[in-house]
Amino acid sequence: MALSLSSPCGCPSDEEEEMAVFESTAAELGGLARPRLPEISVISPGLDTKPSITESKLAVKPGLVRQGSGGEGHTEKVMVYLRIRPLSELERERGEEQGCVDVQDEETLLLKAPKESQNMKTAERGITQSMHKFSFSKIFGPEATQQQLYECAMKKMVKDVLKGENRLLYTYGVTNSGKTYTIQGSGREAGLLPRALSSLFRKLQGRLYGAMDLKPVMYQDVRQLQPNEVRVEEIRRNSLLKEDENLPSRRGGTTTVWDSGVGGLSSTISVSTQLEDADSVCLEPDSLSDSGENDLAEGTQFSIWVSFYEIYNEFLYDLLDASSSLQPRKRVTLRLSDDKQGNPYVKDLTWIQIRSAEEAWKILRVGHRNQSFASTHLNQNSSRSHSIFSIRVLHIRPEKDSGQAMHISELTVCDLAGSERCKEQRNGERMKEANNINTSLLTLGRCIAALRHNQNNRTRPLQVVPFRDSKLTRVLQGFFCGRGTSSMVVNINPCASIYDETLQALKFSAIATQLVHGPSTKTRVAYILSLLRKPTEKGNESTVNEDEEEDEDESDVEDGDITMLNTEALLQAIDVLKREVRRQQVEKEVLEANVREQVVSEMMEVISGMQDDFSERLDTERALIEERYEDKIANLQKHLKKFYSEELKDRDQEIEALSAALEKKAASVDTSEPQADSVGPRRSQRLSAQSDVGRLRTELNQCRVELVSKTQELIKLKMQLEVPGSAGSLTSAADRKLEEGQRNLRQLRLDLQRLGMDLQSGERACCRNTGGERLRQALTTADETLAKQDQILVELQNGLMLVKADLRRKAETLAQREALQSQLPPSGFGATATTTPGSCKKRGCGIPVTNDTENRPPHKRPFFQSLFPARTPTRKYNTRAAEEANVTPYSQILRSRQQSPPRSPVPNPRSLRGKY
Numbered sequence: 001m002a003l004s005l006s007s008p009c010g011c012p013s014d015e016e017e018e019m020a021v022f023e024s025t026a027a028e029l030g031g032l033a034r035p036r037l038p039e040i041s042v043i044s045p046g047l048d049t050k051p052s053i054t055e056s057k058l059a060v061k062p063g064l065v066r067q068g069s070g071g072e073g074h075t076e077k078v079m080v081y082l083r084i085r086p087l088s089e090l091e092r093e094r095g096e097e098q099g100c101v102d103v104q105d106e107e108t109l110l111l112k113a114p115k116e117s118q119n120m121k122t123a124e125r126g127i128t129q130s131m132h133k134f135s136f137s138k139i140f141g142p143e144a145t146q147q148q149l150y151e152c153a154m155k156k157m158v159k160d161v162l163k164g165e166n167r168l169l170y171t172y173g174v175t176n177s178g179k180t181y182t183i184q185g186s187g188r189e190a191g192l193l194p195r196a197l198s199s200l201f202r203k204l205q206g207r208l209y210g211a212m213d214l215k216p217v218m219y220q221d222v223r224q225l226q227p228n229e230v231r232v233e234e235i236r237r238n239s240l241l242k243e244d245e246n247l248p249s250r251r252g253g254t255t256t257v258w259d260s261g262v263g264g265l266s267s268t269i270s271v272s273t274q275l276e277d278a279d280s281v282c283l284e285p286d287s288l289s290d291s292g293e294n295d296l297a298e299g300t301q302f303s304i305w306v307s308f309y310e311i312y313n314e315f316l317y318d319l320l321d322a323s324s325s326l327q328p329r330k331r332v333t334l335r336l337s338d339d340k341q342g343n344p345y346v347k348d349l350t351w352i353q354i355r356s357a358e359e360a361w362k363i364l365r366v367g368h369r370n371q372s373f374a375s376t377h378l379n380q381n382s383s384r385s386h387s388i389f390s391i392r393v394l395h396i397r398p399e400k401d402s403g404q405a406m407h408i409s410e411l412t413v414c415d416l417a418g419s420e421r422c423k424e425q426r427n428g429e430r431m432k433e434a435n436n437i438n439t440s441l442l443t444l445g446r447c448i449a450a451l452r453h454n455q456n457n458r459t460r461p462l463q464v465v466p467f468r469d470s471k472l473t474r475v476l477q478g479f480f481c482g483r484g485t486s487s488m489v490v491n492i493n494p495c496a497s498i499y500d501e502t503l504q505a506l507k508f509s510a511i512a513t514q515l516v517h518g519p520s521t522k523t524r525v526a527y528i529l530s531l532l533r534k535p536t537e538k539g540n541e542s543t544v545n546e547d548e549e550e551d552e553d554e555s556d557v558e559d560g561d562i563t564m565l566n567t568e569a570l571l572q573a574i575d576v577l578k579r580e581v582r583r584q585q586v587e588k589e590v591l592e593a594n595v596r597e598q599v600v601s602e603m604m605e606v607i608s609g610m611q612d613d614f615s616e617r618l619d620t621e622r623a624l625i626e627e628r629y630e631d632k633i634a635n636l637q638k639h640l641k642k643f644y645s646e647e648l649k650d651r652d653q654e655i656e657a658l659s660a661a662l663e664k665k666a667a668s669v670d671t672s673e674p675q676a677d678s679v680g681p682r683r684s685q686r687l688s689a690q691s692d693v694g695r696l697r698t699e700l701n702q703c704r705v706e707l708v709s710k711t712q713e714l715i716k717l718k719m720q721l722e723v724p725g726s727a728g729s730l731t732s733a734a735d736r737k738l739e740e741g742q743r744n745l746r747q748l749r750l751d752l753q754r755l756g757m758d759l760q761s762g763e764r765a766c767c768r769n770t771g772g773e774r775l776r777q778a779l780t781t782a783d784e785t786l787a788k789q790d791q792i793l794v795e796l797q798n799g800l801m802l803v804k805a806d807l808r809r810k811a812e813t814l815a816q817r818e819a820l821q822s823q824l825p826p827s828g829f830g831a832t833a834t835t836t837p838g839s840c841k842k843r844g845c846g847i848p849v850t851n852d853t854e855n856r857p858p859h860k861r862p863f864f865q866s867l868f869p870a871r872t873p874t875r876k877y878n879t880r881a882a883e884e885a886n887v888t889p890y891s892q893i894l895r896s897r898q899q900s901p902p903r904s905p906v907p908n909p910r911s912l913r914g915k916y
């Protein structure tokens with residue numbers, strides 16, 4: 001046998017197994033160079049200790065060896081069956097049959113990697129082997145019938161359950177490998193479950209408990225129902241059975257789409273499933289070979305209750321919930337709870353009492369209709385969930401004193417969803433399902449590996465079995481921990497294209513084949529005794545054959561009576577139990593720490609997810625706000641640009657206007673225009689002022705033009721008025737002389753005033769005979785000056801005479817011109833500029849011809865005459881008013897002299913001169 005190839009003892013070490021189990025993974029990671037591998041990898045439960053139905057004394061480790069007091073535990077190893085499905089016609093046509101699955105005998109399978117497989121590629125690089133040998137409890141080839149499988153794998157389980165044991169059967173394999181077919185069957189080939197139900201009811205014929213007042217609840221408890229509760233249960237049961245009658249016709253079944261209730265996910269249910277076709281099987285119970293067998297306890301009645309639920313995407317759904325049938329889009333998720341002892345159970349799960357295989361079949365069909373199926377690339381009707389069908393059997397034994405004695409047992413059949421490659425799922429929903437399926441299956445694998453580790457390495461630290469890591473392992477936990485036993489059917493598809501996946505599934509099952517069942521909860525006494533045996537063995541140096549001891553123990557275990565033990569042995573047992581308690585405590589602490597760690601890591605994940613979400617939202621918000629404000633800024637810039645460009649235009653226009661105005665202003669002669677106020681008027685005012693200025697400017701320009709023309713005209717006229725000859729120069733010379741004369745006269749008057757003052761003071765001095773000589777001299781000088789003045793005056797008068805004559809002549813010429821001008825048309829500005837007689841008179845250039853007196857030469861008046869006005873006959877000295885009107889300083893002096901009696905009358909200058 002090829003077994004000796006890798007392990008001479010037939011049982012590979014842990015390391016070897018683990019390497020073998022994970023070799024594909026390592027290969028995928030591009031494993032480094034390894035030592036040369038044997039040609040075939042052998043993964044086997046240890047064939048030299050291969051479980052045999054007949055062997056009861058196995059060299060297995062103490063502590064976990066005994067199955068139960070009932071003596072039904074013929075074997076401790078977990079039974080693992082392999083079923084190879086036949087290739088379909090289509091698959092054959094595709095050339096899937098490449099001989100990669102080779103059944104060597106009914107327990108050994110040889111897998112040969114096909115050319116195209118990943119395994120072959122890695123094998124070619126020397127990383128792994130291309131052939132793998134596996135051993136199973138029994139192998140069922142493609143030609144094996146459902147009946148054969150049932151006989152081997154399930155029949156005994158049904159019996160055990162009716163005896164009060166708990167049993168689990170689950171199928172494991174790649175998608176499209178025949179798991180559902182194995183459990184449920186197709187057409188006349190009914191699967192294990194319908195066969196088991198049929199068998200169960202055949203065995204219970206006449207032993208069924210008809211009332212519905214006892215119902216299984218929680219983990220494995222029974223509750224007495226009140227009459228109203230019984231009615232409710234009846235209604236529920238009847239409605240479900242009725243629902244089955246309303247199902248669409250078989251084969252022609254419709255396809256409905258419903259929501260899984262989780263995040264709006266949808267799946268497709270095809271109602272035309274294998275179950276529909278298998279209906280008739282239940283009606284033919286004769287096909288079951290176990291009919292007629294009956295070894296049930298005397299007087300015991302049985303009440304059968306069933307439940308059906310699925311684990312879909314790590315959520316539990318009740319497949320027998322009437323509300324979910326009515327509202328398939330809003331399925332209620334179920335919760336997992338623990339009872340007081342910490343046993344997990346599905347809370348609020350529907351349990352329906354059934355009284356026949358037919359009813360059970362109907363219930364199964366109703367539940368199946370609610371199950372999640374979908375079409376995948378490998379299977380058109382692929383189960384997307386793990387479905388769990390449980391049958392609870394209430395053993396009711398009437399007792400004389402205490403009414404009824406109750407016991408409960410359970411048969412659970414689990415159709416696991418198929419493992420598959422996620423990357424091949426194009427649909428996102430299918431990908432998610434595949435992920436969840438693979439995760440839960442991986443957890444199941446880890447649990448089984450940990451259980452195996454703990455069973456095989458009792459001295460090494462125990463590993464925590466991660467039952468809590470998935471819902472699947474939690475609900476199945478009891479079957480791995482002494483609540484019952486489990487069997488596994490591994491389904492494989494011999495198609496070459498899925499060889500790699502098949503290899504992985506077989507590696508997983510290879511670990512399960514190495515499992516032994518945990519101690520039954522019923523066999524605590526045996527367990528304690530097995531613990532007791534340990535110290536006894538240690539302390540015993542005797543050469544007693546172990547097998548013999550075991551024989552003794554076996555008998556003790558089977559008796560299970562601890563009162564037969566002596567005190568010392570019991571004390572030892574207590575010590576052992578104490579140690580066990582401590583061990584359990586440590587284990588629990590480790591478990592708790594692990595749970596806490598997981599909770600923390602999950603929380604951290606959630607928090608980090610929230611953080612990521614928040615930062616993402618923050619970024620989005622920031623981007624939005626930035627965008628919004630950039631828009632606003634752009635708008636603002638646009639508007640400001642527009643506004644300022646308009647403003648600039650206005651300014652430019654203003655500047656243009658102002659510069660034009662300035663230019664005009666600078667060009668204009670008139671500079672007297674007021675400067676613009678530094679604090680300018682408002683724009684409108686400025687504009688109006690500008691328009692005014694413009695208007696004025698144009699007017700001004702017109703005026704200027706006119707002025708220029710008029711000035712030119714005037715110059716012409718002046719030129720015309722210019723009298724040729726010396727009259728002009730004479731006039732000006734006369735004017736100059738006149739001015740000079742007037743100046744002299746003013747000077748003289750001032751002198752005379754001074755002289756008058758001096759005279760007064762001289763008279764006063766004469767009285768006192770002082771300063772007489774000086775006065776005389778002054779008078780002489782004054783006389784001389786006067787004489788000069790007289791002469792000048794005469795000259796002036798002559799000049800004036802000449803000028804007047806000249807002027808008279810000019811006036812005549814002017815009159816002639818005026819007469820001529822009056823004939824010309826009048827003009828505004830010209831009117832003002834025209835020389836009129838009035839204007840000439842104003843400027844002193846016109847002398848009235850008629851005023852002869854004026855034109856006469858001025859009469860020469862002597863200086864003293866003007867100084868002392870001549871007395872007219874009308875003027876009397878005695879007229880005081882007249883005197884006061886002509887008061888001068890000198891006249892005052894004279895008057896004072898005249899008034900004084902001794903004084904002489906007023907002398908004229910000559911007389912005065914003579915006198916002195």
Ligand SMILES: Nc1ncnc2c1ncn2[C@@H]1O[C@H](COP(=O)(O)OP(=O)(O)OP(=O)(O)O)[C@@H](O)[C@H]1O
Pocket residue numbers: 084085086142173174175176177178179180181182186379381382383384416417418419491
């Ligand atoms: N032993 C068998 N004999 C004949 N046909 C079989 C057998 N096993 C499986 N089949 C057929 O193979 C196909 C796939 O089987 P099935 O649906 O049971 O696979 P599965 O493993 O349950 O897939 P999934 O995990 O995707 O639900 C079905 O058409 C089924 O009828």
